Amino acid sequence: MDHIAHNTSLRDKWNMLPVKSDRVFKRQLVASGVVVNDCVERVMDGRRFGRMVAVSIERLERFGLYVHIEDRKNESDYSF
Numbered sequence: 001m002d003h004i005a006h007n008t009s010l011r012d013k014w015n016m017l018p019v020k021s022d023r024v025f026k027r028q029l030v031a032s033g034v035v036v037n038d039c040v041e042r043v044m045d046g047r048r049f050g051r052m053v054a055v056s057i058e059r060l061e062r063f064g065l066y067v068h069i070e071d072r073k074n075e076s077d078y079s080f
Contacts, residue, residue, distance in 0.1 A: 026053060034059040 037054040
């Protein structure tokens, strides 16, 4: 969110966002009941990412939000 706020080309998108704080967004996720685990830690490309939140895709669908999952035929084309 910090990147969007300080990038001049994305400033208009930032101004239109209803929630501009990660803490407020997390509180809303928890209140909606979509959070499965609020203390997730992962390592991707050798970098550690902490304080992530795991959300349920099924619970998101109840709100009309859907996730597109690609059909990956060749996993070597993707780096995680």
